[in-house]
Amino acid sequence: MQSGILHRTFFAENNALVVARELLGKLLLTNIKGEVLTGGVISEVEAYLGVKDMASHAYNGHRSNKNESLYKKGGIAYVYLCYGIHNMLNIVVNKSGIPQGVLIRGLIPVYGINIMRKRRGILNIKPENNLTNGPGNLTKALGIEMRHNGTLVCLDDAVKNGNGLDLEVFIENRGIKIDDNMVLESPRIGVDYAKEWAKRPLRFRLNEGIKPLN
DNA sequence: CAGTAGATGCTCT
C-alpha cells in the first residue's frame, strides 16, 4: 500500500474484518478549519459486519436517517451520538448497499497534543495516554462532530474535491507495519445484548507496550 | 484497584 492518504478503493473493496485489522498502525488525522492538525496512530478498532451482525446498527437491514451513511459506498464517516454525549466515529466499508463499518476506539496521540487537551478540557490534569483512548474521547480530542457524518475520509478521483485537500477527517498510511503478534483480538465492548455475536473476536488492538511512532 | 451511578440527547416505539 502506498504512503499518504488512503484511497477509497481500499475501503470500498474490502470487508469490515479486513479493514479493521489493516487500520491498526494507520494515522487518523483531523484538519479542522482554522486549527492545527490533530490525531495519531490507530491503536484500537472494532468491526461491525452488517445485516447479519446482531451488534450492528444495520442488523436485519435496519435503516433510518440516522444510519443511512452505513449503506453508502465505503470510504466515508458514519458518526452518531451515543448516550446523549459522545460522538462515535465509524469508517464505512464495502460496496454501496452492504452496511459494514469499523469503529475507531483508540489512538496513540501524535499531532496537536495541546489542542487535543484543550478540546478535552483537561489541559495538564490527565496523563497523556488517556487523551485519545476510547471512542468518545478520541472524537472529542480530534474535534469530530455530527457534521462529519457522511463525509469522505480518503481520496476519490471520481468525486468533486476528492483530492484530499478539503478533507477535515482522513486516514493516512505512514508505512507502519503491524505484525500479527502485536495485535490482541477480543470481544467487542458494550454489545452484550447481541447474543452469540457479543462474543465474537471482532475487537482488535495493539498490544500494550508497543507504541509505534512516526 | 473494582464496582456503580449519573450525566445527557436523540431516535424509534
Next chain:
DNA sequence: GAGCATCTACTGT
C-alpha cells in the same frame, strides 16, 4: 418513554 457500540467521579476495599 426506553434504550443506547460511553465516560467520569465517587464509593468501598
